[in-house]
Amino acid sequence: MKKEKKVKEKKKKNVKNKMASPKKKMLIRTFLLVIIAVITCTLIVPLFKSLNFGLDLQGGFEILYEVSPVDDSKMTKDKLNATYKSMLKRIDTLGVSEPEITLEGDNRIRVKLAGVTNKEEARETLSTVASLTFRDSEDNLLMTSDVLEAGGARVTTDSSGRPAVALSVKDKDTFYKVTNAVKDYENNMIVIWLDFNEMTDSYANEGSMCGTDESNCLSAATVSEGFASDVIIQGNFTEEEVTNLVDLINSGSLPTKLTEVSSKTVGASFGDATLTTTMYAGIAGVLAIIILLIGIYNFAGFISAVSILLYTLLVFAAFWLVGGVLTLPGIAALILGIGMAVDANVLTYSRIKEELLKGRSLENAFKNGSKLSFGTILDANLTTLLVAIIMFYFGESSVKGFATMLIINIIVTMITMVAITRFLMKIFVKTKYFDNKLSLFIGVNEDKINKEKLEVKEEKTYNYLGKSKYFYIFSIIVIIAGSFLFAFKGMNLGIDFQAGSDITLATTEVSKEDLSSDLKELKLDEVSIDITSSETDIRISNELKEEKIEEVESYFLDKYNASVDIGVVSNVVKQDLIKNAIFSILVSLIGIILYITFRFKFSYGISSVICLVHDSLMMLAGVILLRTEINSMFIAAVLAIIGYSINNTIVVFDRVRENLKAKDKEKISKDELKEVVNRSIKDTMARSIYTSLTTLLPVIALLVMGSREILTFNVAMIIGLVAGTYSSLLIAPRLYVFFAKNDKKKKKKQVKKEVSEKIIKGIND
Numbered sequence: 001m002k003k004e005k006k007v008k009e010k011k012k013k014n015v016k017n018k019m020a021s022p023k024k025k026m027l028i029r030t031f032l033l034v035i036i037a038v039i040t041c042t043l044i045v046p047l048f049k050s051l052n053f054g055l056d057l058q059g060g061f062e063i064l065y066e067v068s069p070v071d072d073s074k075m076t077k078d079k080l081n082a083t084y085k086s087m088l089k090r091i092d093t094l095g096v097s098e099p100e101i102t103l104e105g106d107n108r109i110r111v112k113l114a115g116v117t118n119k120e121e122a123r124e125t126l127s128t129v130a131s132l133t134f135r136d137s138e139d140n141l142l143m144t145s146d147v148l149e150a151g152g153a154r155v156t157t158d159s160s161g162r163p164a165v166a167l168s169v170k171d172k173d174t175f176y177k178v179t180n181a182v183k184d185y186e187n188n189m190i191v192i193w194l195d196f197n198e199m200t201d202s203y204a205n206e207g208s209m210c211g212t213d214e215s216n217c218l219s220a221a222t223v224s225e226g227f228a229s230d231v232i233i234q235g236n237f238t239e240e241e242v243t244n245l246v247d248l249i250n251s252g253s254l255p256t257k258l259t260e261v262s263s264k265t266v267g268a269s270f271g272d273a274t275l276t277t278t279m280y281a282g283i284a285g286v287l288a289i290i291i292l293l294i295g296i297y298n299f300a301g302f303i304s305a306v307s308i309l310l311y312t313l314l315v316f317a318a319f320w321l322v323g324g325v326l327t328l329p330g331i332a333a334l335i336l337g338i339g340m341a342v343d344a345n346v347l348t349y350s351r352i353k354e355e356l357l358k359g360r361s362l363e364n365a366f367k368n369g370s371k372l373s374f375g376t377i378l379d380a381n382l383t384t385l386l387v388a389i390i391m392f393y394f395g396e397s398s399v400k401g402f403a404t405m406l407i408i409n410i411i412v413t414m415i416t417m418v419a420i421t422r423f424l425m426k427i428f429v430k431t432k433y434f435d436n437k438l439s440l441f442i443g444v445n446e447d448k449i450n451k452e453k454l455e456v457k458e459e460k461t462y463n464y465l466g467k468s469k470y471f472y473i474f475s476i477i478v479i480i481a482g483s484f485l486f487a488f489k490g491m492n493l494g495i496d497f498q499a500g501s502d503i504t505l506a507t508t509e510v511s512k513e514d515l516s517s518d519l520k521e522l523k524l525d526e527v528s529i530d531i532t533s534s535e536t537d538i539r540i541s542n543e544l545k546e547e548k549i550e551e552v553e554s555y556f557l558d559k560y561n562a563s564v565d566i567g568v569v570s571n572v573v574k575q576d577l578i579k580n581a582i583f584s585i586l587v588s589l590i591g592i593i594l595y596i597t598f599r600f601k602f603s604y605g606i607s608s609v610i611c612l613v614h615d616s617l618m619m620l621a622g623v624i625l626l627r628t629e630i631n632s633m634f635i636a637a638v639l640a641i642i643g644y645s646i647n648n649t650i651v652v653f654d655r656v657r658e659n660l661k662a663k664d665k666e667k668i669s670k671d672e673l674k675e676v677v678n679r680s681i682k683d684t685m686a687r688s689i690y691t692s693l694t695t696l697l698p699v700i701a702l703l704v705m706g707s708r709e710i711l712t713f714n715v716a717m718i719i720g721l722v723a724g725t726y727s728s729l730l731i732a733p734r735l736y737v738f739f740a741k742n743d744k745k746k747k748k749k750q751v752k753k754e755v756s757e758k759i760i761k762g763i764n765d
Contacts, residue, residue: 022433029427033306040309047316053114054100054327054401055264057275060114061122065258067107075107083258084109085247100325102400108261114325123260123546133196134178137187137203137220142178147171153246155239158232163242165219165233172228180226192218192233211241218245260546264567278331281705285698286312286338292693293342297349299434300442303424304345304417311341311416318408328710329402329636337409339695340644343380344417346694347373347651348425349442350687356444366429370422376654377418383595383650384643385410387588391639394584402636406643464681465674465737468730475618475723475731482621491624494631494712500527500568503538503552507562510536522555536562544568584635585616588642596646600653607735608649611727615645615720622719623712633713641720644695648688648728655680656733673740677733685729692725 055062067083069075084103100112113122132145152168169175182188191203194216201216209215221233237245286308293301315334319326352369360368388410391403428434434441494502512529515538519526527539544552544566553564589609596605616638623630659676660668668676696718703714 022431025431026428026433029431033303033424037306037309040306040313044309044313044316047313047320051316051320052323052325053275054325054330055112055114057326057328057331058114060112062110062112062264063123063260064104064108064110064262066261067109068257068259077106080107080109082247085244087111109258112325123263131195133193135191135193135196135203136182136185137189137191137207139191139196139198139202139204142182142190143174147175155242155246156232163237163239165237165242165245167231167233169227169230175231176226176228179223179231182223183225188223189220190223191220194218211245262568263549264565277705278328278702278710281701282331282334282698284705285701288697288701289339289342289694292690292697293345296443296690298440298443299428300345300349300425303421303428304342306424307345307416307421308338308342310420311338311412314412314416315405315408318412319405322408324404324408325401326405327401329633329713330405333402333405333409333640337406337413339698340384340647340691341409341413341417342694343647343691344377344413345421346687346690347377347380348418348422350684353442353444354683356438356442362435362438362441363429366425370425374418376651377414379599379654380647380650381410381413383592383646386591386595387639387643387646390584390588390591391636394587402633402640406640462678462682464678464685464730465734468734471726471730472614472734475614475727478625479617479621482617482624486624492627492629494629494634497630498527498539498541500539500541501544502567503540503556504565504567505536505538505556505560505562506565507560508532508536510560518555518559522552524552585638585642588639589613592642592646596650596653600657603736603739604653604657607732607739608646608653610735611649611724611732612642612645614727614731615641615724618723619716619720622723623716626715628715629712631712633710634716637713637716637720641717641724644721645724645728648691648724649732651687652680652684652728652733653736655683656736659683670737673737677737681729681733688725688729692721696721 054060067075067080069079080103084101087101087109100110100114102110104110132148133141134143134147135141147170149168149170152170154166154168156164156166158164179190182190191210193201196216203210203217203220206215206217207220210217210220219233233245290301290305290308293304295301297304312334315337319330324330348370350369351373352365355365355368355372356362358365385407388403388406392400392407428441438444491497508531510531512531515529515536516526519538519540525541527541528537529539530537542548549566549568552566556562556564589612592612593605593609596608619634619638619641622628623634656677659680699714699717699721702710703718
């Protein structure tokens, strides 16, 4: 009896140990997960501070130049590149650590100098064309670049086949006289200088540094005879050194002029305030997403929260590695990207819950759910990536910055929110601790699980398609109302689309009457005056030039003791911006319809694009009705919603395609097709609403707490997110049914025609 009692006690102890083991594993792994979260949070802050911030986040100066030849010659890419090289060397003298210089189109250069406080010095330094001079070893001037053909320096080789620089001489007489005289000097050298400074430059001191970035001395050559033809500068040059020397010589002899077409100054106080408010908004938005996910998915939501932190860290790391400059639009893209990235988790979790409700074990449900959701996630992210690439390629300035961050977001999403999240999910599923605690793990009510059959109980599906008419009627009313208001009042166009100047004062202790009087005194034409809770925005139709900008800044600084931020946009820039915006949207729509047609069918593709047009029109009508300013960030919002909305639509259509596999597509009736589509809408309804909420939360936080500079973006995004959600769930499926049935009718007619032709042919035979 005692022996049997001991055996029973031992068995009980073993059972107890087996039951304790999963719990112990779960606790250890949870502890490690918490440590990962803490370490990640600790690393995010210093990594963020090490990023390069744009001028809108730390103050500075931005200017856009139009480059044109001073003579009648044609503007070429080589001349533009040479001017770029010259400008880059000149910026070094301003002490700017991370300048942004970009070529736009065939004849423009945009310069962003974050941290620059002396705008007048920067403007003067940038706009002066480089000065190339030829001097002797004692720094006496021998010749200027006038003796050379404009942009005539080129890469060549010497008699030994080594890299050298060929100079095309225009004034051969002068060149011969000078070289013939120098050959008889005791130190028979000609030194080529770029922007020689008589106060600081000297060959005696800088001869050893000639040809390096540390000196304005480009080259020093020994002259053994007089030259009356083109000449070659030779030495122990590498290919890279020769190419760089050619660019610098051409920039000094280039007959180009720089015309300022737009500019913007941002005070340090504006930049600091913008960065602070935007980051607080970002933190609030991310916290709201984390709370929502944990509330819906419990422990799985906690895993997603850790993934979001890892996601943020990796995005910052990737941006740091590529040397990106973080701007306000970039932060907006990051916060928006977090909301969109969560969608990958929501899709996976929704699939896992469906598998659990079919009665599968947690381990099998995890495997099946992960597998079923991957294709949808991939398609959704690829279409968004397509739009982001189009934005980057065709966009300018702020839109390009937004696109860069969005591209990084999408890549990192596939790493963290798919691969890492699934790995973390797997190690907790393997503990077996949650096998009988499905509600705690992922929010599944065990009472709803059909444990006897691996199938969901059939229920009559709600007629979502029947209710979709109310939504497209609502859309038609909004679009018509927006069209009427546009016809009578037009749009509230921002400076990007209207041309003129935007003056922002860091004060609210002013009145519109006083400011109107100030503008008259300054002889400026008022467009609008807007006094917000934190600053005052003045719009004028005048395109301010350098002298007038200084006058306006001094006037408001003296009168109101307020920091002044002035942006100027010319009519030329306005026209190009409008053209690029329209072209970017059209290319995005064409790219999407081709991709979806390839991955699905044309009926899916055309339905999707019509919905995207609907979303864009709703955004435009919405901002017109709300009188929100339309600027370049509105275009970024439209393109972002195109990517987001197609993401949602693909999820619904992917489920439609999956549910149709169980049906005979050729024999399916219209009512049966509607039933399949309604069931697909039901299957994806919760996921779509959760995804929209996780994207809306950070955007709302940005709207409430963020900077005025992205107000248009936030308003447009909220309108687009709402319109995109119901169009993806209800309007796109309704359109698909219409096109699918019409396509089927055409096929039936074609089949009947072919049968008739065969019968007639058989009778004739």
